[in-house]
Amino acid sequence: xxxxxxxxxxxxxxxxxxxxxxxHLVDNFPVLTAGPTPRIEPVDWTFTLKVGPRPVKAWNWSExxxxxxxxxxxxxxxxxxxxxxxxxxxGVAVDDILADAGLSAPTPFALAHCYDGYSTNVPLADLATGxxxxxLKYEGQPLPRDHGGPARLLVPHLYFWKSAKWVNGLQxxxxxxxxxxxxxxxxxxxxxxxxxxxxxx
Amino acid sequence: MTEAIAATARWQSCAIVEIAxxxxxxxxxxxxxxxxxxxxxxxxxxxxxxxxxxxVAMRSYSIASAPSDSKxxxxxxxxxxxxxxxxxxxxxxxxxxxIELRGPLGGHFLxxxxxxxxxxxxxxxxxxxxxxxxxxxxxxxxxxxPVALSLSSQTWGDVLFRDELLELESSLPDFxxxxxxxxxPATRRTDFSRRIDAGMVADVAARLPGSPGCAFVCGSNAFVxxxxxxxxxxxxxxxxxxxxxxxx
Numbered sequence: 093x094x095x096x097x098x099x100x101x102x103x104x105x106x107x108x109x110x111x112x113x114x115x116h117l118v119d120n121f122p123v124l125t126a127g128p129t130p131r132i133e134p135v136d137w138t139f140t141l142k143v144g145p146r147p148v149k150a151w152n153w154s155e156x157x158x159x160x161x162x163x164x165x166x167x168x169x170x171x172x173x174x175x176x177x178x179x180x181x182x183g184v185a186v187d188d189i190l191a192d193a194g195l196s197a198p199t200p201f202a203l204a205h206c207y208d209g210y211s212t213n214v215p216l217a218d219l220a221t222g223x224x225x226x227x228l229k230y231e232g233q234p235l236p237r238d239h240g241g242p243a244r245l246l247v248p249h250l251y252f253w254k255s256a257k258w259v260n261g262l263q264x265x266x267x268x269x270x271x272x273x274x275x276x277x278x279x280x281x282x283x284x285x286x287x288x289x290x291x292x293x
Numbered sequence: 294m295t296e297a298i299a300a301t302a303r304w305q306s307c308a309i310v311e312i313a314x315x316x317x318x319x320x321x322x323x324x325x326x327x328x329x330x331x332x333x334x335x336x337x338x339x340x341x342x343x344x345x346x347x348x349v350a351m352r353s354y355s356i357a358s359a360p361s362d363s364k365x366x367x368x369x370x371x372x373x374x375x376x377x378x379x380x381x382x383x384x385x386x387x388x389x390x391x392i393e394l395r396g397p398l399g400g401h402f403l404x405x406x407x408x409x410x411x412x413x414x415x416x417x418x419x420x421x422x423x424x425x426x427x428x429x430x431x432x433x434x435x436x437x438x439p440v441a442l443s444l445s446s447q448t449w450g451d452v453l454f455r456d457e458l459l460e461l462e463s464s465l466p467d468f469x470x471x472x473x474x475x476x477x478p479a480t481r482r483t484d485f486s487r488r489i490d491a492g493m494v495a496d497v498a499a500r501l502p503g504s505p506g507c508a509f510v511c512g513s514n515a516f517v518x519x520x521x522x523x524x525x526x527x528x529x530x531x532x533x534x535x536x537x538x539x540x541x
Contacts, residue, residue, distance in 0.1 A: 093306060093393055095342040097385040100350050101377040114341070114351040116377060123514040124538055126401050128521045128531045173351045209532060238514065276400025277302070289339075290302045290398065 110167050112284035115175040122174055123238045126272075130207045130258050134242050139226065140261040141193050149193040153242070159184045159192055162225050166248035168255070169284040181246050183227035186219040189262070198264040203271055204245045207258040212271035213280065214247055214254055216264070223249065226259060251282040251289070303328070304341065304395045309388050310365060316451050319419055320383055321357065321369045322392075329364050330397055332356060334404040334426040335509070338368070338396030342378060352378045353398070355422040355511075355537075357454075359429035369453060371419040402509060402535050404430055410506025411439040411467075413498050413529075415520040417489070417512030418446060421453050423537065424509060428458075432465050439467035441505075443497040445489050445516065447476040469500035489516060494523035507533040514538045 101116075111117060134153040141148045151159070162185040169175045190196060202219060205211050218224065227246040228235060235241035240257025247254045253273050274280050279288040287293055311323040337355045344350075358367040372383040386392070404427045405412065412431075414424040421444050431440055446452045452472055462470040473485040473493060485493055498505055508529055510520045517536050524534050 093343060093391070094345050095381075095392065096390055098342045098344055098350075098381050100342070100344045100348045102344070102346075102348050114349050116350060122539075125536060127536055128525060128534050129518060130531075172353055238518075273400075277398065290395075292302070 110177060111175050112169055113287055115169055115173055115284065118174040118176055121176060121179075121239065122170065122172075124170065124172060125238075125257065126210070127208060129237055131237065132207050132242060132258060137242050138260060139189075139243070141189060141195070142261060142263040143195070143198045144263075144265065148195065148198075151192075156184065156226075156243075157228065160188045162188070162222075164225060164246070164248065166246075168248050168252050171251040171253055171278065171282070171289050175284075179248075180231050181225065181227045181248075182229040182232070183225040183243070183246065185222060185225045186262070187222060189226065190220070199266050201265045201268045203263045203265055203269055204254075204256040204259050205261040205263060206256050207260050210256055210258070210272045212245075212254050212256045213265075213269055213274055214245075214250065215268065215281075218247055218250060219262075223247065227255075249283075251279075251284055253278065254282050302395050302398060304393050306391050307394055309386060309390045309392060312386070312388060315369060315453055318451070319369055319371045319453050321367050322382060322386065323365050323367050324392060324394065326364045326366060332360050332397030333406075334359055334430040335402045335423045336397040336399045336426075337423070338366070338394045339398060340368075340378065341393040341395075342381060343393070350378050355426070356397070357422045357425050357429075359426055359433050361433065369419060369422050369425075402511075402537050405507055407436065408506060409437055411441070411501040411503050413494075413501065413505040413508040413524065414440060414442040415489070415494065415497075415508065415510045415512075415524070416442070416444050417516045418451070419453060420511035420513075420516070420537070420539070423511055425454050425457075427509065428461065428465075428468070431468070432461065437467070439469075439501050439503070441469040441471070441497050441501050443471045443473065443489070443494060443520075445473040445475060445512070448474060449477065449480075467502065469497065471497045471500070489519050489523075491519075491523040491526055494520060495527060498524075498527050505529060507535070509535050509537075511537040512539065 137153045140150040165180045224247040245256045245259045307324040313321040354368045478486045508524045
């Protein structure tokens with residue numbers, strides 16, 4: 093349905109093949125968080141890999157930082173409708189985390205868990221084969237606390253609520269188990285190119 | 294909640310039935326739903342505008358009206374000078390136009406439901422919108438929940454819903470109101486003439502008859518961070534503090 097009198101801000105110069113439907117570009121980096129911003133010092137930080145309820149391996153900050161590093165520059169898309177192009181990240185690929193734990197494909201699904209109690213579900217296929225990382229740096233600098241520092245999950249091809257801030261573990265699950273927003277009406281998968289914003293989209 | 298959202302989050306066409314200027318930068322748009330939905334104070338809708346060439350712009354707006362039997366909901370929209378959607382609403386939209394929206398959305402920033410524990414609301418500018426829905430619901434429902442609102446605005450003329458809030462302050466039992474003006478002095482003894490800080494939040498919380506059971510904070514990211522730290526200092530658990538931060 094055409095909205096009377098609306099033309100929008102279509103510059104024509106925007107690379108529309110990189111902006112999913114319903115999204116608009118921003119230059120800043122908005123912060124959206126459902127509660128208080130946790131304070132986690134690197135010295136207190138740990139990351140735990142679980143299969144089901146069973147912890148397989150845990151890393152402290154220095155151990156985790158000693159894992160192989162990966163850099164990624166990607167476009168990101170928030171379900172609240174902003175997109176940001178060419179964001180540069182550095183961290184540890186999920187593949188390398190799994191390899192260090194001696195695992196390859198534990199189960200088809202995973203839940204990311206976080207210091208603030210947040211969680212989100214992502215299939216293994218969207219975490220492995222170079223698709224996702226635990227990011228430690230943004231634009232060459234340690235990840236700011238507002239953006240999930242010291243570490244956040246980065247799954248750039250899905251809506252950004254999947255890129256959980258203040259991440260402290262990955263739990264592999266047999267079933268696709270809903271996380272925080274997925275329990276509150278948001279889509280289980282969250283593909284921006286198919287506008288999978290809410291449950292039945 | 295999940296099922297309720299899934300069942301009702303279909304796009305629908307709504308007619309603008311009234312436009313009210315609230316402040317120099319904020320207008321309220323009253324929209325008549327073609328399909329009513331049940332919502333909880335604090336929830337939002339997504340609004341979708343479509344250009345003749347098919348280009349679509351979408352934004353989320355909190356619902357300002359309290360849940361009721363009415364088919365009309367109120368959105369209070371601030372005109373952002375660099376915005377794409379809000380200038381359309383302010384400068385182009387008129388009564389009788391049709392707008393597409395879907396809702397209710399958001400399953401976290403929600404009025405807590407039956408409880409007698411005091412609720413602390415902290416907002417800045419148009420961040421009062423979802424908090425206003427809660428206050429209006431509190432009044433309409435008669436739930437005996439003490440509520441305190443700390444609302445920061447630049448000037449007296451920028452205070453969104455000012456006259457209604459002042460009226461509620463005198464008529465609604467257990468409702469405390471503190472305005473904070475950041476660009477001109479406040480004249481009321483109970484208001485503040487400064488930006489938010491921990492002392493202000495503690496002062497407003499102390500106007501409640503007991504310790505707050507939860508807090509809702511809505512505003513810019515910087516504002517929310519200060520308010521949240523202040524609420525944590527009052528002894529609130531992190532999980533009892535819910536926030537909405539302005540995005541882009």
